[in-house]
Amino acid sequence: MIKLLKRVYYFYLEGFKSMTIGKTLWLVIAIKLSIMFFILKPLFFKNELSKFQTPQEKSKHVIEQITQKTEL
């Protein structure tokens, strides 16, 4: 099992080392994911319902929202 894991590890390691254009692409992926998860998600995309603790509170909030919107 350990031998297999080692082989997989070296397979990936050698693969990454021998990359040319792939290194640029990984950089693109890393930058993109960093912006998404460390800037956009925490600063701008908080889940609206996460401020409620329980599913019951979430249900209540949504029911209030969708039953009141007919009055707008």
Place this chain on the structure above:
Amino acid sequence: MNTLLTALVDWSRLQFALTAMCHWIFVPLTLGLGVMIAIMETIYVRTGNDFWKRTVKFWMRIFGVNFAFGVATGLILEFQFGTNWSNYSWFVGDIFGAPLAIEGILAFFMEATFIAVMFFGWNKVSKKFHLLSTWLVALSVNLSALWILVANAWMQYPAGMYFNPDTARNEMIDFWAVIFSPVAINKFTHTVLSGFTLAAVFVVGVSAWFLLKKREVAFAMKSTKLAAIFGLVSAILLAITGDGSAVQVAQKQPMKLAAMEGLYEGGNGVKISAIGILKPGKQPLDGKDAMLFDISIPKGLSFLAYGDLNAYVAGIDDIIKGDYHYIDRKGEKKQGIPMTERMERGRLAIDALKSYQDAKERSNAAAMQEAKVILEENFDHFGYGYLKNPKEAVPPVPLTFYTFHIMILLGGFFIILLLLSWWWSRGGSLEKRRWFLHLSLWSIALAYIASQCGWIVAEVGRQPWTIQDLLPVSAAVSGVKAGTVQTTFFIFLTMFIVLLIAEVGIMLRQIKKGPESSQ
């Protein structure tokens, strides 16, 4: 709707549209190019000819660039569900969650594992295992699309669920009805085939560039031939599944079909416009002509929608008046009812949900039961309760009409382009026809335009609904500030423009290097 809510809905929709359209720039090429690479590698394994290995490696590099830029852009859509569309996210319940979770697991395990073998495994694993990995990557990217499209199809035709008034969530009661809904099957096949066609046009176009530059002639000719056959089969099947989609739309979303055709007054034996210009300022029920000019096929729409030259097709005005038939979400054929009545019944359903909650707080079981019965009797009209005017149920007709016709015309053009590409590459005369090579190269842009138009038809055509008949965009949107959504819209716009410029730049550099550098 009041002005603030209108601004919020508009900015939220614009942001979602921007993200979805940008995501869809990256996805379709991956769907088709993955399969073509797998076919090329199969030829390599069967013949042992290194020419095909070099060809595979070149197209694999292009696939890699596109994959890297496209990976995870779809996650931004999920962020938006939670922030901008929280009512919707809650309302759809586990129906959306289950397919998206399967997609996430599949994408992660299959794609992440086998794409590594595909790129790193040359000379490290056996030829056959490498080939298997390439096929599995092609399969998994297409399977990822399946789950997303199942979720989208449910929004167009919400089947296999029960609305729970205690939680305000839709609960899946029939997994197979969701997965195998006829709308989902058609949507999946049509969308994936559109990706195959786009990828084929892309390969033909890039190969044309090499032929124009008189570089890598053998590589370009063989790539063209393979892509043309693959694309021609895909484009023909695309037309067939498009017909299937139109049948589904006619049955389940007759308003969308009427908007696609700019049809206000229906009837028996209705024509279909091949090309047309809509009269500006045309409004539902104003009794004026809808078309400024059109070239049409007599009885074409009746035949397309119902397979009968004299079948009745309802127009927008007919649907507002209730003069139409449709298939409801239980699969039963129903006589339409006037829009004003649907609005009344929708309000009854919404009030019943409110009454149910009030009765629950008072622990009044009898009142709860009474409200639940009213809710269930009128639930199919729930979303209409939010509309203030029957005209609000009409999608933006010009955008739906023009994008539909552009998509259809370009679809027909691709069949001719791919047929000629195949014919002339087969005879070896392709490289002499420089006008055609230029046309092929520019057709890459047309393939992307057609692909985006398809999504606009599907998504704008079903407005005002996020979930057909049940939840309009005005009720689905969260109580966030329009200004916040506006800010994130411009952040995304900047991010996607940078991503696109970077992708196109890297892709062009890789193409210019040619297959020689793939040795």
